[in-house]
Structures are given as C-alpha cells and as structure tokens.
Amino acid sequence: MHKILVVDDEPRVSTGIKNFLLGSELNIAHVETALNGFEAIDYLRMETFDLVLTDIQMSRMSGIELMETIYMEQPHLPVIVISAHEKFDFAKKSLRLGARDYLVKPVERDDLLRVVGSVLRENEAIGRQSLALTEAQRGAGGKSGQPGMGELLTALVTEGDLPAKDGEALVALLSDQSEGGLFGVVSIRPDLTRGGFSDREIALQGRKLLKYASINILNECLGEWRGLSLSGYGNEIVAILRFGEPKAHERGAGIESQLHLIGQMIHMNLKSYLNVETTVGISSLHADVFMLPKLMDEAKAAAEWRHMNPGQRVFYFEDRKARENLGIADWIAQVNVFSQTLKAGAGSDRTGGNGEKLLQTLRRLQDEAEMFNSYFGMLAYRLYGLLLEQGRSNGMSLQRFDPDAYFRGSDAEGKLAALGAYILEVSAMLGQLTQERDRSILARITGFIRERFRDPALKIQDIASEVHFSTAYLSYLFKRETGKNLWDFVTELRIEEAKRMLETSDKKRYEIAYAVGYESPEHFGRMFKRYAGLSPAEYRKERQGSDG
Incomplete structure (x- = not known):
C-alpha cells in the first residue's frame, strides 16, 4: 500500500x-x-x-x-x-x-x-530489488538499522576518514561483493551557466534544477555499472562506479576502453538531454573500497587537466599516469594511498596493504642517503600531518610524534627499525583524536540546533555547513552517536519548548506555533499531538489543572 x-x-x-x-x-x-x-x-x-x-x-x-x-x-x-x-x-x-x-x-x-x-x-x-539485496545482507550477518550502502559510500568518498568500526559496517553492507570487483570514481563538471533547450544563461535556481536533472540522467545511464551519483561542491557531480571482477580478456586495454566509453556517454547524454557542456575526469580502478578517497583525488586531478587541454572533454587518470615519470611522483602517490588507508582504519591494528611495499622501497634506498632521507621524510611527515589535521583544534600536544624528535640520532637502519612502531602509535593516536573530534563536533551540532530550532527555515545543509561535513555523514554521525534521527531531535526540542510555553504562559496556540518554528497553527497542532499524545489545548488544561 x-x-x-x-x-x-x-x-x-x-x-x-x-x-x-x-x-x-x-x-x-x-x-x-x-x-x-x-x-x-x-x-x-x-x-x-x-x-x-x-x-x-x-x-x-x-x-x-x-x-x-x-x-x-x-x-x-x-x-x-x-x-x-x-x-x-x-x-x-x-x-x-x-x-x-x-x-x-x-x-x-x-x-x-x-x-x-x-x-x-x-x-x-526498485523495492523488490532492494528487498533482495537486504535479505542477502542479513544472510551475511548485516544488522537492521545500519546505515545504507549508498549513505556509507557517500560518507567514505566525501569524508575519507571513517573510523575502523564504521569501516567494518561498510564491509558488512558490501558483503554481496564478496566475489570480487572494482571501484572507480568519476568527477563530472557540467557548465551550468548556460544550457537548456533555449541555450540561454541560467539563473541560480535554474542551475540547481539543472544539476538535479544531471544527477537523474547519470543515475540512469550508469545503471549498468551500479553507479551512485551524488552532489559535490558547486557544480561538481561525483559518481561512484562498481564493476564486477573483470574477465581475463577484459583486463588492461579492455577496462580502459570501457572507462573511456563511460566518459563519452556521460558527456553525450548531458549534452543531448540538457544541452550543457561537461568535463569528465575518471579515476583508476581499485578493489579496496577504502581507496575511494584516493580515487576521488584522482578523478578531480584528471578533470583539472581540461585547463591544459581545452578541446578535450573526457580525461582518464591512467592516461596521464602512464605518461608521467614514475619515481618520486609514484612514491608520493603510494604515500598518499597509505596515509588514507591508515586514516580510515585509525585506532585498529590495520596499517594498510601498502605498508610493507613502502618499507621494501625504503630498504632498497638505504645505501643512497640523500634519496632515502627524502623518501623517508615524505612518509614520516605525511603521517605526522594526519595527526595535526585531527588534533589541531583540541590543544593536545603532539610534539613527540614530530619525526625530527622521534627519529633523532637514528641512521637509516635505525629509522627503518623504528618506523613500524611509529606507524602503530600514529594509528592509535588517530583513533583517539577521531573519537574526541566526533564528540566535540556532536556538541557543536546539538548547540547549533538548540540555537536555531525555532527557525522554520532550518535545513540540514545549514547544520552540515556549520561543521563542514557532508549531509550524509552528518546524519550518519548524529544517529551513530545519539541513537536518534537528527530531525527527531529538532522536533523534540520544538515540542518540549511548546510544552514549556503552554505550562508557563497564556500565549495562544498560533503564537506558540510561530515561536517554536511552525508555519501554521494547524500543522503545529498535528505535530504536537503526534509527539505528546494530546492536543496543545488538552495538554495545557491537564498541566494547569494538575498545578492547581
């Protein structure tokens, strides 16, 4: 029904x-x-x-x-x-x-x-398909009430710092991918300043509609790759692609051709349906879902190449990578991947699949002092930077993690011997800082809501902007930490304030309705009865009668 x-x-x-x-x-x-x-x-x-x-x-x-x-x-x-x-x-x-x-x-x-x-x-x-997926997830040990796969993927690609326990929840929700598969990210940059069938300049509200339209088109045309499209900053749209495990003949050039096809299809569909020009940046593919933040960086970098190639519309990260001189650029990329993996698994004993590979590279460079110190410094200071990012606002001293202090007096062999312990300590501290950050952010969220809940125009975007989170991760974090929906909390504050005013003042129903954030007294009455079990008049009569 x-x-x-x-x-x-x-x-x-x-x-x-x-x-x-x-x-x-x-x-x-x-x-x-x-x-x-x-x-x-x-x-x-x-x-x-x-x-x-x-x-x-x-x-x-x-x-x-x-x-x-x-x-x-x-x-x-x-x-x-x-x-x-x-x-x-x-x-x-x-x-x-x-x-x-x-x-x-x-x-x-x-x-x-x-x-x-x-x-x-x-x-x-769609519901029948979702039900089948849900049953499969339950069979794999998933729990009801967990955030949806789309919500967690969105949070992961936009935040990149889910704590370990949330990452485990994500892996459980992706249990249907146990047969293997690959993830990719696409950064789509439609020019929304002009377009539509009249090919005219588009005002701000029109651009919003045009962006929604673009997302709808992407969700349709990327269905074959189980694409998830979401709104990025400004005009950007982000799409997450999920491929099955490629067959032998599809690897290499076959996958590359498929990605180029996806990019051209995105560009042509948005041009055909909405008459907008679009730049498309496509990441490489990776089997580890925790690499999505890194793939997001790749897709963004690929899209930025339009400035150097203004006549081109689709850019594939692997094209550029193949033309780059590896060595230092490759090392930087590996360090970034490792640091993001460490960040995602903060507080756990996971140090990421690239850790041993990095150590092997450093061991090979032990006899080349200048090169070794350069590579080692990039890794150590990148990890130290992760701590500073998380701990900047809480006043905690992180001086002992400064590589200059931690590895002082050590030669190359000593640095390598101490590096494993350093990584574990950084991971543990990241976990602690993340927990403290989440508690601090939750206090900011609830404080902001308490100040603004009387505003009928309050939106989740306003709250998300206050803490610089995506709306998806904001909702997820609030539910995880408090056990309740964010908007249930807003409504409870409004109803509790209305109860107080009904008990302590002679204000009329419409005055109280407007005072606590409702546009009409009738709607306020319905919401009040739903939460309090009584109408405002019945509640006032009961409370004032009991006081007498």
Whole structure:
C-alpha cells in the first residue's frame, strides 16, 4: 500500500488531488496534504512516503527549494511537479529537471493517475530489488538499522576518514561483493551557466534544477555499472562506479576502453538531454573500497587537466599516469594511498596493504642517503600531518610524534627499525583524536540546533555547513552517536519548548506555533499531538489543572 504527500498552498487543489488518488485503483493507502514546503519537510522527516507531488509557485518556500531539500535528505524519493505555468520551458521540455514528471493545472484526473501509477510501479520494481539485496545482507550477518550502502559510500568518498568500526559496517553492507570487483570514481563538471533547450544563461535556481536533472540522467545511464551519483561542491557531480571482477580478456586495454566509453556517454547524454557542456575526469580502478578517497583525488586531478587541454572533454587518470615519470611522483602517490588507508582504519591494528611495499622501497634506498632521507621524510611527515589535521583544534600536544624528535640520532637502519612502531602509535593516536573530534563536533551540532530550532527555515545543509561535513555523514554521525534521527531531535526540542510555553504562559496556540518554528497553527497542532499524545489545548488544561 502506497503513501503519498501532496504539497500545494491552495487547499482546494490539494484536496481534489487527494480525492482523485484515494478513489483510484492504484493501491494508495494514505494521502497527506501540506500547505507549504515547511509543513512538507516536517512530514517527510517524520514519516516514510513513496511519492511527493508539489506545486512550484508557493509562498515562503518554493517547490524548487522543497525539491532541493528532498534531494539532500532523501535523494531517492520521487517528485512530480504540478504548476499553472504551462510555458515553464525547463520543466515542460525536459522531465529530467529533478522531477519524474510535470503536470499543468488544472490537473486532469486521467493524466494524474497515469503519471502517478507509472512512478509507483517503478518504485515497486526498485523495492523488490532492494528487498533482495537486504535479505542477502542479513544472510551475511548485516544488522537492521545500519546505515545504507549508498549513505556509507557517500560518507567514505566525501569524508575519507571513517573510523575502523564504521569501516567494518561498510564491509558488512558490501558483503554481496564478496566475489570480487572494482571501484572507480568519476568527477563530472557540467557548465551550468548556460544550457537548456533555449541555450540561454541560467539563473541560480535554474542551475540547481539543472544539476538535479544531471544527477537523474547519470543515475540512469550508469545503471549498468551500479553507479551512485551524488552532489559535490558547486557544480561538481561525483559518481561512484562498481564493476564486477573483470574477465581475463577484459583486463588492461579492455577496462580502459570501457572507462573511456563511460566518459563519452556521460558527456553525450548531458549534452543531448540538457544541452550543457561537461568535463569528465575518471579515476583508476581499485578493489579496496577504502581507496575511494584516493580515487576521488584522482578523478578531480584528471578533470583539472581540461585547463591544459581545452578541446578535450573526457580525461582518464591512467592516461596521464602512464605518461608521467614514475619515481618520486609514484612514491608520493603510494604515500598518499597509505596515509588514507591508515586514516580510515585509525585506532585498529590495520596499517594498510601498502605498508610493507613502502618499507621494501625504503630498504632498497638505504645505501643512497640523500634519496632515502627524502623518501623517508615524505612518509614520516605525511603521517605526522594526519595527526595535526585531527588534533589541531583540541590543544593536545603532539610534539613527540614530530619525526625530527622521534627519529633523532637514528641512521637509516635505525629509522627503518623504528618506523613500524611509529606507524602503530600514529594509528592509535588517530583513533583517539577521531573519537574526541566526533564528540566535540556532536556538541557543536546539538548547540547549533538548540540555537536555531525555532527557525522554520532550518535545513540540514545549514547544520552540515556549520561543521563542514557532508549531509550524509552528518546524519550518519548524529544517529551513530545519539541513537536518534537528527530531525527527531529538532522536533523534540520544538515540542518540549511548546510544552514549556503552554505550562508557563497564556500565549495562544498560533503564537506558540510561530515561536517554536511552525508555519501554521494547524500543522503545529498535528505535530504536537503526534509527539505528546494530546492536543496543545488538552495538554495545557491537564498541566494547569494538575498545578492547581
């Protein structure tokens, strides 16, 4: 049975759509209506819906802003746009602008049911696939309530510093990959300043829609590679690719050809559907999921090569690497890979698969003092830099980890003998610093929310910006540390403040509603009863009566 949310500031319209849907044969169990984007967001944070239908032109929060919030918090929730503007070119001519479809008011019943039915059937098909995957994960020892695979992959590629226990959870969720496989990252840079079918300059809101459209197109065209597309900074879009274990004839040139094909396909699809020019940077492939941050760096570096080759649109990292002089550049790359692995496994006894390889390289250089000291210094100071990154804000002294102090007086053989212990100590300290950082960040998050929960326009992007995290990792960290959903915490603060005001003041319901962050008294009343079990009036009567 399906559950749908209808958002429109004209009650007559939303009620009419609700009646159409409930009277249909689409197996719809419940239709909720919201008068504006703020009410809609509250419902979405509190309940699970299969589909949202929203007007574009609404006061206070437009449908475009609502879609942006939905994308950030529930990227897989489908949206259908309803508008009285028949000549809204972007949405009219391209149904890929962040919405599954576009309906013009007055909405015809048959059109509405056709479009809604199509989206719900697609959801059911996706749901069956997800259920099969979930059952497979449970069979492999996965636990219910764990963050989703997409959420953890997003956190890993954007943060690059998941603690060891979270990495283990990620590995469990990826248990269906036990037969082997490869990961790759693509950095997509669409030029969103111009485009669309009118090939005109695009305003800021239009760029947001155009970016959503690009992500939708990427999710479709990368399905063969189980692609996961997510929003990066600015106009950047990041795609994570997951390949099965390549057959013998597919290795080497075969894989390279496939990656070039993916890059060209991304560029051509965005050009064909949205008329935007795009630069695509593609990383190498790696079997270790913890290499995703490093692959992200590779993809970004590849995309930046457009400045040196303005006529080219697709860049593959391995192309450049093959042309570079190895040696010092290769060593730097190996050190970066190792440091990211160490960072991801901070506090555990894992030192990364590249550790022994680095030691072997250093042993071969023992007799070349200048080269040895240069290579050794790059590694040791890179590890020291990891500690400084994590410990900069807590005032803890990390002086004893300074390589100049730790290895003072040691020759090459002595440095190599002490390096293993140094790496283990750095890993243990990283684990401690990460835990302290997370506790400190959680305090900042809750403090920020306590200051801002009365603002009806509060968004997860605002909170994420405060601590410089991605929205996915913010939600994951908050749930992990507190055991509750971030927006449940916001709502609890609002309801608790409302209770206090009902008990200690004579303010009317609408005054309290506005004071604690709700746009309408009616919506406040529904939310209050859902959390407190009583209406605001019943609560006030009960509390004031008991005081008397």
